[in-house]
Amino acid sequence: MSDIRLEGVTKRYGTFAAAEEVDLSVTQGEFVTILGPSGSGKTTLLSLIAGLNRPTSGRIFIGGRDVTNATAQERNIGLVFQSYALFPHMTVLQNVLFPLGVRKIGGAEADRLARDALKLVRLDGLENRRPSQLSGGQQQRVALARAVVFKPDILLLDEPLGALDRKLREELQVELKQLQRTLGVTTLLVTHDQEEALSLSDRIMVLDKGRTQQVAAPTEAYLRPANRFVAEFLGIANFVGLPDGRQGLVRPERVRLSTNGAANDSGKPAKIVEAIYLGQMVRYHLALEGAQSIVAAVPFLGTAHVPGEQVTVSWESADIWPVT
Amino acid sequence: MTGSGIRFIAPLLVLMVVAFNAPIVYMLGLAFWEKGRGFTLEHYEGLLETPVYLRVLGNTMRIALIATIANVVIGYPLAHWMRGLGSRARMIAIALVVLPFWVSILVRTYAWIVVLGNGGLVNRFLQWTGLTDAPVSFLYNELGVTIGMANVLLPFLVLPLFATMIRIDDRLLQAAASLGAPPRTIFWKVYFPLTLPALAAGALLVFILCLGFYVTPAVLGGGRVPMISNLLDTLINQIPRWEQASAISTILLIVTLLIFAAYRRLDRKASA
Numbered sequence: 001m002s003d004i005r006l007e008g009v010t011k012r013y014g015t016f017a018a019a020e021e022v023d024l025s026v027t028q029g030e031f032v033t034i035l036g037p038s039g040s041g042k043t044t045l046l047s048l049i050a051g052l053n054r055p056t057s058g059r060i061f062i063g064g065r066d067v068t069n070a071t072a073q074e075r076n077i078g079l080v081f082q083s084y085a086l087f088p089h090m091t092v093l094q095n096v097l098f099p100l101g102v103r104k105i106g107g108a109e110a111d112r113l114a115r116d117a118l119k120l121v122r123l124d125g126l127e128n129r130r131p132s133q134l135s136g137g138q139q140q141r142v143a144l145a146r147a148v149v150f151k152p153d154i155l156l157l158d159e160p161l162g163a164l165d166r167k168l169r170e171e172l173q174v175e176l177k178q179l180q181r182t183l184g185v186t187t188l189l190v191t192h193d194q195e196e197a198l199s200l201s202d203r204i205m206v207l208d209k210g211r212t213q214q215v216a217a218p219t220e221a222y223l224r225p226a227n228r229f230v231a232e233f234l235g236i237a238n239f240v241g242l243p244d245g246r247q248g249l250v251r252p253e254r255v256r257l258s259t260n261g262a263a264n265d266s267g268k269p270a271k272i273v274e275a276i277y278l279g280q281m282v283r284y285h286l287a288l289e290g291a292q293s294i295v296a297a298v299p300f301l302g303t304a305h306v307p308g309e310q311v312t313v314s315w316e317s318a319d320i321w322p323v324t
Numbered sequence: 325m326t327g328s329g330i331r332f333i334a335p336l337l338v339l340m341v342v343a344f345n346a347p348i349v350y351m352l353g354l355a356f357w358e359k360g361r362g363f364t365l366e367h368y369e370g371l372l373e374t375p376v377y378l379r380v381l382g383n384t385m386r387i388a389l390i391a392t393i394a395n396v397v398i399g400y401p402l403a404h405w406m407r408g409l410g411s412r413a414r415m416i417a418i419a420l421v422v423l424p425f426w427v428s429i430l431v432r433t434y435a436w437i438v439v440l441g442n443g444g445l446v447n448r449f450l451q452w453t454g455l456t457d458a459p460v461s462f463l464y465n466e467l468g469v470t471i472g473m474a475n476v477l478l479p480f481l482v483l484p485l486f487a488t489m490i491r492i493d494d495r496l497l498q499a500a501a502s503l504g505a506p507p508r509t510i511f512w513k514v515y516f517p518l519t520l521p522a523l524a525a526g527a528l529l530v531f532i533l534c535l536g537f538y539v540t541p542a543v544l545g546g547g548r549v550p551m552i553s554n555l556l557d558t559l560i561n562q563i564p565r566w567e568q569a570s571a572i573s574t575i576l577l578i579v580t581l582l583i584f585a586a587y588r589r590l591d592r593k594a595s596a
Contacts, residue, residue, distance in 0.1 A: 051501075071501070072498070072502045073505065073506055079499065081499060083493065085493065087496060087499075098503055098505070102504040102505045102506075102509060146503065147503075
């Protein structure tokens with residue numbers, strides 16, 4: 001178990017900067033997610049920490065040790081790929097035994113560790129299957145077991161749930177979180193899925209074009225984003241004009257709808273353009289005066305507004321967050 | 325469907341049976357049938373009693389084995405090297421490997437005479453560097469035949485092996501590295517086992533082709549390195565003893581079929 005520290009990490013390919021002056025500090029046992037669109041440099045960053053790649057400049061520390069120029073083998077890192085990267089010619093058990101064999105742990109000791117790891121990801125009983133005989137979710141669990149069986153200092157997850165369908169992904173999110181808590185291992189996850197980032201992490205690092213946009217707790221980043229990019233990447237963002245000329249962010253679930261005229265001073269007349277039923281919620285796309293549009297998310301309690309209906313929208317001034 | 329389909333392919337089937345299968349069966353039958361006496365195994369007994377036949381058979385097996393091993397030793401590193409190339413350099417490398425396919429086997433074999441002859445490129449180079457005083461004889465012996473066969477057959481090993489190697493996901497190797505495996509372990513525990521079925525299948529294919537080789541031993545061996553095909557040529561065109569040739573052919577066919585069965589099994593494993 002260790003902490004991770006990046007100091008001014010930069011990776012350039014020719015003139016293109018995949019990562020530019022990135023600083024990050026992950027404390028021991030913390031679960032941090034690097035979130036960004038594709039091409040933002042998040043996978044580059046992970047491969048630099050894993051030692052599959054060397055930074056152009058900057059330093060990387062794991063457990064206080066400078067590993068900037070250490071090979072992947074020397075770093076004692078558990079790495080899980082989106083594509084699972086299981087060895088197809090080995091059984092499930094042999095896959096999990098592999099990192100132990102490399103560390104000269106063999107015999108009954110290795111067997112016990114491997115079986116414990118497989119039990120942890122609820123795959124006991126499938127030890128002698130080949131990876132090709134398992135479902136995607138099971139394969140990803142094997143990859144997880146293989147990545148934690150040797151008690152790595154840190155765990156790196158590269159879009160580990162990206163190849164799975166939605167329901168399975170949500171199940172595995174819960175399991176992943178529990179596993180991480182049980183092991184207490186410092187974990188860094190890379191994803192482009194903002195829901196995954198918000199639900200799993202202690203903190204989120206939002207990345208765009210190789211640069212850090214914000215590092216904050218999920219609620220903080222969602223409600224008080226550092227800039228417009230973070231505001232829009234983490235969810236639906238309504239921007240309203242503020243008296244001082246700046247723009248303010250109002251999240252859809254903070255927007256209130258009423259039909260009985262102006263309930264309070266800040267109320268504005270609006271017309272329902274579209275009503276999208278989402279099960280627990282209804283999402284309304286509304287048109288305000290002056291061609292401004294607003295999205296509101298309202299709990300569904302039996303009835304919904306219909307397109308064309310005139311309503312009044314309002315929000316508390318405390319729900320507005322000024323962004324630049 | 326099958327009923328009407330048969331009508332269209334029937335002429336071809338008849339042609340195959342009459343022009344190809346029947347002569348083979350007749351040829352194979354020659355060894356078992358003596359005019360006026362009926363079934364006999366005496367030609368096979370004759371084979372066993374004449375040491376020269378067995379020696380040629382053994383010779384063929386040995387040369388085929390050495391040429392196959394030479395192919396593996398050269399071809400595996402070559403295919404592995406090609407895998408690591410950039411896409412442009414890789415195209416060029418593939419073209420260079422495939423190029424000999426487009427050149428007649430006879431031309432290629434004669435080209436080796438220019439290269440390996442007493443006044444050839446290799447000998448002139450060896451003498452120029454002072455490694456030898458007198459020319460080394462590469463031609464008209466087993467060495468020349470082996471070199472020639474290894475050259476001709478190299479693409480048969482390299483191409484399928486290369487195809488398997490580029491299918492290996494780099495992330496598997498990265499995963500192994502991240503799990504702490506040193507490069508040597510990654511190669512022997514992950515990379516090599518994944519290429520082994522293709523390597524074995526390619527080697528068997530090369531071995532089978534070696535067994536039936538005619539042109540290269542004839543030209544580069546200069547008649548002094550008899551392999552089975554050359555022996556068959558002698559028995560059919562010069563002596564002629566067709567019954568004996570038939571018996572040898574049958575044995576060659578059975579050995580080849582056995583190896584081919586092994587090849588099919590491995591090939592299925594390699595593509596699975």
